[in-house]
Amino acid sequence: MATAAVIHERENYLNKEYGISSWLLTTDHKRIALLYLISITFFFFIGGFFALLIRLELLTPAGDLVQADTYNKLFTMHGQVMIFFFLIPSIPAVLGNFLVPLMIGAKDLAFPRINLLSWYLYIIAGLIMLHCIITGGVDTGWTFYTPFSTAFSNTKVIEAGLSIFIAGFSSILTGLNFVVTIHRMRAPGMTWSRLPLFIWAHYATSIIQLLGTPVLAITLVLVVFERAFHLGIFDPTRGGDPLLFQHLFWFYSHPAVYIMILPSMGVVAEIVPCFSRKRIFGYKAIALSSIAIAVFGFLVWAHHMFVAGISLYSALVFSILSYLVAVPSAIKVFNWTATMYKGSITFSTPMLYAFGFIGLFTMGGLTGLFLAALGIDVHVTDTYFVIAHFHYIMVGGAVMGYLGGMHFWWPKISGRLYPEWLGKFAALIVFLGFNLTFFPQFILGYLGMPRRYWQYPPEFQVLNVLSTAGSTILAVGYVLPMVYFLWSMRYGKIAEDNPWGAAGLEWQTTSPPPTFNFEETPEVTWEAYNYDQIPAPAEVTVGR
């Protein structure tokens, strides 16, 4: 109990004030990060519940668990909840919110009240989405393709559109806050070339949020108006063009994939050097590749439309551009791997997640090459091959990175350590469950099973059973960390300020940090990842 007394003596952002209003009206980026953490976890489990129902329905070829309409709503809302209410805010709004000011030596984000506003917008959007789900849901697919969404679906399209519109503004404000903070709030000596790669990744992400999200917003406005007033903008019977919708939609929604994956790449770039005790290999290449992804990411949207009826030549252009955007991703993978060379590696939980990330992201990226190849895409687009591919990127990549980051920074966030052996166990379960769930879907896709099918020909059953089995294992792997994180908040070992012996300003302040982050503004005189100057901690030496 002596240690507990010590931690309570030290004032930090958690114990500075108590009471509901001290949280709901807080402008402290760390508290807002926790508000986000709670809300996105809630939505993650809602989306996950839908996913499990989808998998259970697909256990048998016949549509026997739920009605066809219910199934269509399930996959729609799984997509909308997971993408707009979990993945897009996951790392930026939780870890980014918590860490961006800490990592650059600032007291807070540039606009703390706007930061709080963006959480409230998220909550309003979330409540509308929940209302929409409870009162009937929506069945258009998360892609809202017209004219189905505007003229044929008789579900709550307007409500879902409104919800995502508002969530979009929450995302824009977060991005805006980050860009200004990174430009204007860096501590003395924290030059651009000394920024942690996590910051570079968030910078690139924020640019996409700023420039992409408004296009989605205006597109949804047009869909809502079209549905409400039958304007004809996307309706071919009135002279409108349904493909215009797809162009506008993917102009945001393809870069949105990078909103989801770039922050995870940033997390991995922090974890790998720390547990290799090494400078990161190719700092500049990794930083520039983040920016390159953000820029090229805006030029490839129509690769979602190779069979949609676009012209032959535009398909060629978008195919070749898609290959260009693959190069910076490849560069990152090579550099992370090279960072381990001649390191001094420990297998702590965050490192296991980083390994998982690199492996699964590599597979997701390589299957992306299949989809960018025009001739192959015609066969596998809109099949389970695509489903498997983007789950390898978004779940295998983004969620792995998110969990890795949560484990890495949990001691800083909560001031406590989670049980290491359970962490490793969960990482293993997630990895195995994930592969069992999604690898069979690659085969299903090449066999020709279309996506969004409520019932399917019996020859696809065995692979579907495997996938469903995997999903239950994956579910266990996701529940475990939530349980032991909660447990550790009360019973976990007290964390030191820098339990991993990690570089980065966030580790130089106390765990948990005080409200204004640093006792006095730090002056940075060293390069990022100066692991030659930081002693490795004794405890994590042996990976128990």
Add this chain to the structure above:
Amino acid sequence: MADSPITVEHHGPELRHHFATVEQQRDAASLGMWLFLATEIMFFGGMFCAYLIYRYWYFNEFAVGSRSLNIYLGTINTVVLICSSLTVALGVRAAQLGKQKLLIILLILTIIFGVAFLGIKGIEWYDKYKEHHIPGSSFNADDLVQEYPQIHIDQSHEQIYFSLYFAMTGLHALHMIIGVGIFVFLLVEAFKGRFTPQYNTPVEIAGLYWHFVDVVWIYLFPLLYLIDRRPLR
């Protein structure tokens, strides 16, 4: 760093706790507004993109729709907005020089211009309502078909023109309403004497926003009103 404690002492109430200096705070606010405007450009951009495509496809209907708009009111509104930009620019200058009374006058003028614009826009919309040119179930462009017998007009394509007209001018008007609201807020603050030569960032960034909304109109006016007003053959 040495002079930052002094700065804090001088401008305590204006400097938020997490900034080191007033300059840093002002730079951050201004960069934030510029970034927000970049977002806004993309927001309008989606609609401009739809406009360009349909204007290319359905030029006749767009030209006829454009002719049916009231060019006099449109021109007056353009002038009103340019004047309001001038008063805003002068207002920012007044705030920087600490001329509080002038600032109040200019803010009031800006608000008047803004409300005048919205009023005129309202009149134009009401005319469209009377002409049944508001898209939806009661849309009817028979009057245009009769007025221009020499041009073949597809009514549903005409409706797309008016949909975009209302979407674009509506979105612009929404921005104007927000802008007027911001200036009313600034006016209240100005009455309290909040703005000094040292602290006038809110006026400055509100000005940026207002200029942006003006510039959007400068594009909307020719795109919507002046598509093809040559005399008919």
Add this chain to the structure above:
Amino acid sequence: MFDNFPLWPTAASTGAGNVDALFIFLVTLSAFMCIAIFSLIIIFALRYRRRKGVAAEQIEGSTALEITWSVAPLAIFMVIFAWGAVIYFQERTPPRGADEVYVVAKQWMWKLEHEQGQSEINELHVPVGRDVKLIMTSQDVIHSFYIPAFRIKQDVLPGRYTTAWFRATKPGVYHLFCAEYCGTAHSGMIGQIVVMEPALYQAWLAGGTPTGSLASTGQTIFQQLGCPTCHRFDVQGRGPNLVGIFGKPVQLEDGRTVTADENYIRESILSPSAKVVQGFKPIMPVFQGLVSEEQLTALVAYIKSLGQPGTAGGEAKTVSMTAGESKE
């Protein structure tokens, strides 16, 4: 066992082999890359795991390596791009002289009409070894015509025609799926492609009770709608002479030139004022909402048949008959 646990889809068209070849190349390449990266990670993780007294060796990076692993993948990517593009080009360019099948999709069924007049629902009979071109449109939302065994897929859009083609190589029954989500019974919008030996196919064609070829149905509709009043084949009427226009460039009133393909004909029927032929007035009434998709395909088929060299006899007959009727 393999009935419900296949690992490789049947390949039953001339294009399928090309897709499979590139796919196998990519699988091999990916497997190689995965094994390379995974083994490096495992080797590094074991070889350089933390040991007492051994510190990490700090390495900044290497420009040479960065360039190598940027340029080398790019080069490989370009090969994949080119290979994929060639296949796509073949998939998207139907050969001349292909048999044509008109496809009308609607929630939630496929209607397929042969040139000879047979019409089928959720089932398409085709012969082995003949090129078949699909001309597709939708009556409501977007659908997608997908035959995994042929490795072809094409979205089917309302308001325009999209095309796809294949040449079947193996008799059998294959899946036809709708691959673009289209509402409640999306997964029920499936059918089968029956590939038959040519002789059997001929027998099947003869066995049906066709109401005449699609073009002749189109001709009837053409008459019923009163089109020949203006579109005359003997002298220049108030509308353009339609004989032989299909596939030809058309000079428009506003100076543009378009090709008279299926989509142009379709648009000119539904919304005639959109692209008026030079020298003519926009006087044709709008047929949007007056003709069904099936009637429209028949009309398109008819206009295409006018003046086609392959059906020279048919053309002469059509022209003279129509001309005769318009004189009456």
